[in-house]
Amino acid sequence: xxxxxxxxxxxxxxxxxxxxxxxxxxxxxxxxxxxxxxxxxxxxxxxxxxxxxxxxxxxxxxxxxxxxxxxxxxxxxxxxxxxxxxxxxxxxxxxxxxxxxxxxxxxxxxxxxxxxxxxxxxxxxxxxxxxxxxxxxxxx
Amino acid sequence: xxxxxxxxxxxxxxxxxxxxxxxxxxxxxxxxxxxxxxxxxxxxxxxxxxxxxxxxxxxxxxxxxxxxxxxxxxxxxxxxxxxxxxxxxxxxxxxxxxxxxxxxxxxxxxxxxxxxxxxxxxxxxxxxxxxxxxxxxxxxxxxxxxxxxxxxxxxxxxxxxxxxxxxx
Numbered sequence: 001x002x003x004x005x006x007x008x009x010x011x012x013x014x015x016x017x018x019x020x021x022x023x024x025x026x027x028x029x030x031x032x033x034x035x036x037x038x039x040x041x042x043x044x045x046x047x048x049x050x051x052x053x054x055x056x057x058x059x060x061x062x063x064x065x066x067x068x069x070x071x072x073x074x075x076x077x078x079x080x081x082x083x084x085x086x087x088x089x090x091x092x093x094x095x096x097x098x099x100x101x102x103x104x105x106x107x108x109x110x111x112x113x114x115x116x117x118x119x120x121x122x123x124x125x126x127x128x129x130x131x132x133x134x135x136x137x138x139x140x
Numbered sequence: 141x142x143x144x145x146x147x148x149x150x151x152x153x154x155x156x157x158x159x160x161x162x163x164x165x166x167x168x169x170x171x172x173x174x175x176x177x178x179x180x181x182x183x184x185x186x187x188x189x190x191x192x193x194x195x196x197x198x199x200x201x202x203x204x205x206x207x208x209x210x211x212x213x214x215x216x217x218x219x220x221x222x223x224x225x226x227x228x229x230x231x232x233x234x235x236x237x238x239x240x241x242x243x244x245x246x247x248x249x250x251x252x253x254x255x256x257x258x259x260x261x262x263x264x265x266x267x268x269x270x271x272x273x274x275x276x277x278x279x280x281x282x283x284x285x286x287x288x289x290x291x292x293x294x295x296x297x298x299x300x301x302x303x304x305x306x307x308x
Contacts, residue, residue, distance in 0.1 A: 038173075062187040067179045068194065075200040075229075077171035087181040087190075094186045095242055124202070 028060035028106040030087050034069040035113045041076035041122030048114045053086045059103030060092025076122045171226060171256075173198040177233040188239040188246075195251045198229040198278075202258045227256045227276045227305075234283045239293075246286040246295040254278040256305045278303045 032054065038046040050069075065087045073079035093103040120126040175198060181190045231254065237246045256276050280303060286295040 060186070063183060063185075064189045064191075065181045065183060066190065067181065067192040069177055069179070070195045070197075071175045071177065072197045073173035073175060073199075073229075075171045075173045075198070075227075076202050077173075077200070077227075080172070080174045082175070083177040083179075083194075085177075085179040089183045089188075091184050092186055094184075096186050 026062045026102065027104045028056065028063035028089060028092050029065075030054045030056065030089065030106055030108045031064075031066045031111075032085055032087065032109070033067075033111040034083055034085070036069075036071045036081045036083070037115045037117075038073045038079035038081060039075075039117045039119050039122065040073070040079045041119060041124065041126075042078045043118060043123070044078055045118075046073070046079035046116045047081065048116060049082045050112050050114065051084045052110050052112070054108045054110065055087070056089040056092060056106035056108070058090075058092065060089055060106045061096045061103050063089055063092050063106075065089060074122070076124060079116075171200040171202055171228070173200060173229045173231075175231045178235070179233075180236045182238045184240045185242045185244070187243040188241070189244070190237045190239060191247045192235045192237065193249045194233045194235065196231045196233065197253045198231055199254070200227045200229060200256045200258075202227065227258060227278075229254045229256060229278045230280070232281045234281075236285045237295075238285075238287045240289045241293070242291050244288040244290070244293045246288060246293075246297075248284045248286060248297045249299065250282045250284065251300045252280040252282065253301070254280060254303045254305075258305075276305045278305060 032052050034050045034052070036048045036050060038048060040046055067085050067087060069083050069085070071081045071083065073081060089106060092106065096103060175196045177194045177196065179192045179194065181192065183190060231252045233250050233252070235248045235250065237248065239246060256278060258276070280301045282299045282301065284297045284299065286297060288295060
């Protein structure tokens with residue numbers, strides 16, 4: 001008899017369980033997403049730099065710093081892509097009541113994608129070997 | 141053939157050869173894309189929101205190959221080539237957000253697009269450079285700064301730059 005009763009009591013209390021658990025803290029988020037794509041006909045690898053700095057001191061409530069970057073280069077020659085991103089949050093809990101569990105460290109999410117592709121289709125010298133069509137003059 | 145006419149002909153031939161030999165070696169096969177971006181966010185306070193976005197697209201399409209035009213005799217390198225020249229695309233972006241206070245919002249966006257299309261131009265034998273085939277440069281810059289001090293401020297900045305160069 002005890003088991004069915006306890007099970008029924010637990011079922012009745014389930015809807016109220018979220019209110020019994022600690023409140024979800026409004027954390028701050030720092031998100032940085034960078035995509036760099038270079039497709040080039042030069043046989044020299046492209047220069048791709050993504051310098052990201054994130055800093056947050058102490059607790060933080062309800063703030064967000066989002067930076068995104070997309071660089072695309074398609075060229076028969078060289079490609080250079082340089083990106084610098086700096087994000088700083090200080091006093092992120094300023095003016096917020098000191099409620100336990102409300103403030104918490106900032107979540108930092110850096111996402112970086114770099115693609116460097118040599119494309120023979122963009123390389124004039126390579127294409128010349130395939131589709132010259134025109135007889136080369138005798139040079140030298 | 142007299143000696144005078146012979147000298148004249150010889151001079152003409154040398155001039156012609158020198159003309160080819162001194163063909164400007166301007167940026168053959170050198171098409172570069174340079175993209176830079178600086179993004180800075182400084183927040184002092186609670187509940188501030190900063191969003192920065194940057195999109196840079198540089199496309200250079202050069203038709204033609206490194207085959208000297210048929211019928212032209214090139215004696216000394218570099219030989220002039222059809223349809224292959226220099227194109228430079230430079231794209232820059234600088235975004236700064238400074239927020240001091242509570243509940244401020246700043247949104248910055250930048251979009252730069254450059255398309256350079258260089259076609260195979262006609263070859264005006266025996267002159268240089270070929271018509272319609274030359275170097276092109278595209279420079280695009282963007283600078284955005286949002287400074288907010290106080291409570292509940294909002295700032296939205298947008299920038300869009302498009303450049304298209306067509307050479308046939």
